[in-house]
Amino acid sequence: MTESTRPIGQHGNAGELQQQATDGEEVLTTAQGVAIPTNQNSLTAGDRGPTMLSDFVLREKIFRFDHERIPERVVHARGYGAHGTFESSADLSEVTRAHLFGAEGRTVPVFVRFSTVAGSRGSFDLARDVRGFAVKFYTAEGNWDLVGNNIPVFFIQDAMKFPDLVHAVKDEPDRGFPQAQSAHDNFWDFAAHMPESTHMTLWQMSDRAIPRSFRFMEGFGVHTFRLVNADGASTFVKFHWKPVLGMQSVVWNEAVKINGADPDFHRRDLWDAITSGDLPQWDLAMQLFDQDTADELPFDVLDPTKLVPEEAVPVQVVGRLTLDRVVDNDFAETEQVAFCTQNVVPGIDFTDDPLLQGRNFSYLDTQLSRLGSPNFTQLPVNAPRCPVANFARDGHMQTDLPAGPVNYEPNGYPTGHRGPRPDQEASFTSFAEPVTGTTRRLRPESFGDHYSQARVFWISQTEIEQQHIVDAYVFELSKVQREEIRAEMVANLRNVDEDLAAQVADGLGLSLPAASTPFVPVRTDLPASPALSMLRNQPQTFAGRKLGIVLTDGSDAAVLAALRDQVEAAHGTVEIVAPKVGGVTLDDGSRQPADQLLKGAPSVLYDAVALLPSADGARELARDPAAKDFVNDAFNHFKFIGVGSNASPVFAAAGLGDDLDQGCPTVATPEDVSAFVDGLAALRFWERPIAG
């Protein structure tokens, strides 16, 4: 064990004296290792007298507590991390000298942190927001950080604009709200005046921004990076993460309710999946292309507001990420992990994407403000798992013990005492790119098309997805108080698609404004890219999803058993919801504990539901607002609902008596179960004729 990975309490040498409490637990000590009889009562003078200044136990405990917090991340403050492994499945040595990709089957440990962007650390998981997808690969050649998002493009083209973007989207500075929401004046004012952000806002208004959980979302490196091979030749690369369980999102009304019912919905989902052995997985995929292909594309590959369509450059899977271990300590790991886009290894390099160049400065810089010392690289979660040797020294919280007199180079000390020497073979060498031109502060012309790819995204969506995008714009812009911002946004949307703009204007009760003037003409000849639609690429599986079953005393034990068996056979999970969390007595006399209290587990927490009350139980439920909300929400959120033989009174009471459709099949006998469970693979019954 290295110095930096020792658990607290194992530092130093206890010598002869091995302290152990009588019950076998560790002995309670101060931070100095001094055993103390209690840390529950202060030292006072007399029975009710003053607390003594000499009470170092009290002072130390309070002192430690007073300094527990560090600044939260300026963006991506709310995040959740886990450990895992990456295994390569391809030999990419022709395009990169990175050891990690040098052969099939190479494995490296990883740490992943998912996050929302705008909200503070204590905000809620289901904000309509971009999600961060940051992966630290602890490779044999040093740490590689792929700090991506779940959306493949970004709001801005130049790092110079990032502070403006973040100021605009965060809570408004005078009033300090709204929290974790882009639905306010400053964000849309900024977006309306930044046509380059239009493509990203379409993605942000799509269901991608309200994922069902981290397990069901894609990830993207966003920028064009380079791979560099042993001969120094470069290939452009776009990185993708593809969830093995397929993509899935919730609907907006569901998101709003999940935030109230379980603000930790996403982190709980990840924790539950990993701890139950249902290990989340993503394929790492690459789009590889050369300069000629880049030149043929109708946009600049250095522009981070553009993507490379999968139809133009295929996405090839090169490995798989498996998350297999939850953190031991949220602060030590998830909060202290320090991702830096500048962390690359030999064989992986940057391009001149101006956003990426700015990030390479920002991430290192921000760690100092968050973690307080350049020695953050020594924290266990950040420390490389390969040797580290250089002449950097000292600083706050230095925990390494670099021995010897040499802390500079060149030096004339004899071999073996000179300190670390460069190894040219092993070294990272920056791609040798010819650079010409005069310095300037001007955006390249090739970055001037702000709408054509936004249009491609729009026309690639199914009607349902388009409707959700319209609804999201209408919702967000309805929260804006300065009305001219609405018109300015719609004026931009007219350049994307007239229909989109007309629908948003109609939803806002706004007469259609004149279109804004695009910097370059919008290309309407670019084809749709079906790969951009979530619904067109639905996974058709209930694996990893959850069925909530409402039971009462007297519920049918045989139907329940069949449901549980078949959902589990489909690799889904089942949760029992009952009027009392102590559980119910089934019709065969057996006792069934509940996982959730009905009043505490609305149907938004489930992917599909089934109601199996007894006749008496159904009469009770029909009077229970929580039960009525349960079925109403499930219905309105397009969920599949299994209807037990006695359940009709609950639906009648919820006003759904005549509405039950093919998405609400009867599950009256064990024989009905397989059709219901098979149907769950469709995930939602979108055919339901309700406004979503």
Ligand code: HDE
């Ligand atoms: Fe970040 N970003 N970012 N960002 N970003 C940070 O670094 C920044 C951008 C992303 O889980 C900060 O350690 C600038 C794009 C993720 O710890 C900060 C620019 C993408 C995370 C920062 C961008 C991202 C961050 C705040 C424009 C997708 C969370 C805390 C030039 C490819 C990582 C920190 C984690 C975090 C700066 C744009 C993703 C301030 C200046 C584009 C996933 O350094």
